[in-house]
Amino acid sequence: MxxxxxxxxxxxxxxxxxxxxxxxxxxxxxxxxxxxxxxxxxxxxxxxxxxxxxxxxxxxxHRRQPSLPLVSFLRGGAVDGKGVDAVDFCVEALDLRTDDFRSVVRFTDTNERCGRFGIHGSCDGLLLLSFDDRLYVCNPATHQWTRLPTPLNSSRFAGFYRHDHTGEYRALFYRGSWPGSDYYILVADSRKGRGIGLPSEKDVYKFKEAPSGPPALHRGSLHWPPQQWENHYILVFNTVTEVFRGLLPPPVIRKHMSLLEMENNLTIFSCGEDVTMVELWLLQDYENQKWICKHRIELPAMKVSTYRFKEPWHVFFMSEEGIVLVNPQQKLLHYDINGDLRESFRCDGCHLKITLYTLKESLIRHRFFEMQNNVGDGEDEPPPFFWGL
Known part of the structure; x- marks a missing residue:
């Protein structure tokens, strides 16, 4: 009382x-x-x-929130109640304006089970996450979630987006084996998926495989980074008409190129093998497919020239607020747009990675979250993404 x-x-x-x-x-x-x-x-x-x-x-x-790059790492060494070594899987968002971190996802489990976790997409403050072969749409700000239908066998995730005409949040997949190659869609508040076929015959020769790398959502279409076959074309998927087409890349092709939307423009940040120089290309004229190089930044060669990598979105991110790089000592280095070191963070865990996915926090309520039955027969048990937060 x-x-x-x-x-x-x-x-x-x-x-x-x-x-x-x-x-x-x-x-x-x-x-x-x-x-x-x-x-x-x-x-x-x-x-x-x-x-x-x-x-x-x-x-x-939501409109005022910045798009923050997501950083993932493992923090281990703990022992759970059963005497089994456990690790914390952590995903945090880095605010490049203040150099502060915000907790997004965290759960404690064995190292093996943490390895079954994956981030596949980000849209409007929602994340598409997987765990134990299940797909979830989650809102990290409100800890709400719902499950997606189980993907078909031999499927590869392609993109996550909002369908403007219906307001549905959809996941696009590519199936490249029997009974046939095609793309298909899963919807957050539905238990069924549907196929949409392949790119048209005039474009299919350019895109014989599923696109690689996280896509950028711009003008209602998904755009994938330049593909290494057929002149490095950018694959574009119109989420309204559900039609594929190709888009010309920037005139200069680098070893590593990643797409993102920045200030309502489609942009590509790129770098060579040694990461001593990075460029930010902006699609100035979308209809006529004309690119301009907005920034060309040289980084301190002695610090990063010997660091080579195969997956740039795991160690490298660029925006108008600067460049974030993971160095071999598992440090996050934040360079400003002039190439000067602004801040250095030492990771208190291991397997530090930067994903190309960004998070723009949202408190918007969604009907499919309200309909989620969190008490079920085991099929709808809450995922462990928010343990310890």
Whole structure:
């Protein structure tokens, strides 16, 4: 009884302290905060709860959030209750404006089971994650989740996106074996998938295999990094018409090229084998497929020239806020847009990786999360992505 009385007293004090602050000022302050802080401050008083629970607030808050690169690593050595060595699998978002980290995903399990985890896509604050051969659409900000149908055998994930006409969140897959090669789609609030065929005959010779590398969603279409066959064309999938086509790459082809959307433009960051120089190419004229080199940055050769890698999205990320690189000592190095070292972070774990996926936090409510039955027959048990958070 005393605990309840104390809580009510603290709430009255908080309400009195904030009563003279106009609602629009409170709203503007909350809009500038990360999702986790907004969720905590909703408990201050009824007025703050009302402001932060407004759907229009959620939309504006999501619009203002930065797109943060995701970093993953393992932190191990712990022993669970059964005496078995366990590790923490951690995914964190790095805010390049403040050089701060935000926890996104974490769970403790054996090293073998942590190896079954994967990040496959990011869209509108939602992540497409896999664990134990199951696919989940999750919102890290609200810890909500739902399952996708089980992919077909011999399938490869291709992309994750929002279908504008229906509002559905869909996952695109490529199946390259019997009973035939084709693309097909799974929907977050459905238990069934459907096939959509292959690119047209005039383009199929350019794209004989599934695209590699994470795609960028721009103008309602998925764009994959330049493919190494047939003149490094960029494969484009229109998510409305569900038609594939090809797009010309930048005039300069580098060993490593990755796509992303930046300030409503399609961009490519690229580098050679030794990572001593990185470039940011911008598709200035989308209709006429004309690229310009917006930034060309030289990095300190003595620090990174000997570091070679096969998968650039695991060790390298670039945006308008600068460049993030993982060096051989498992450090995160943040260079500014001029190539000067701004910050250095030592990882307190192992297997440090940067994914090309970014997270733009969202408090928007989705119907398929509300419909999720979290108590089931074992098929819908909550995934372990948010343990320890």
């Amino acid at each position: 005393e605990g309840t009385t104390g809580a009510r007293k603290r709430q009255r004090i908080a309400s009195a302290a904030t009563a003279y602050i106009p609602d629009d000022v409170i709203r503007d302050i909350l809009l500038r905060l990360p999702s986790r802080s907004v969720l905590r401050f909703r408990a201050v008083c009824k007025a703050w709860l009302r402001i932060a629970s407004d759907p229009k607030f959620a939309l504006e808050h």
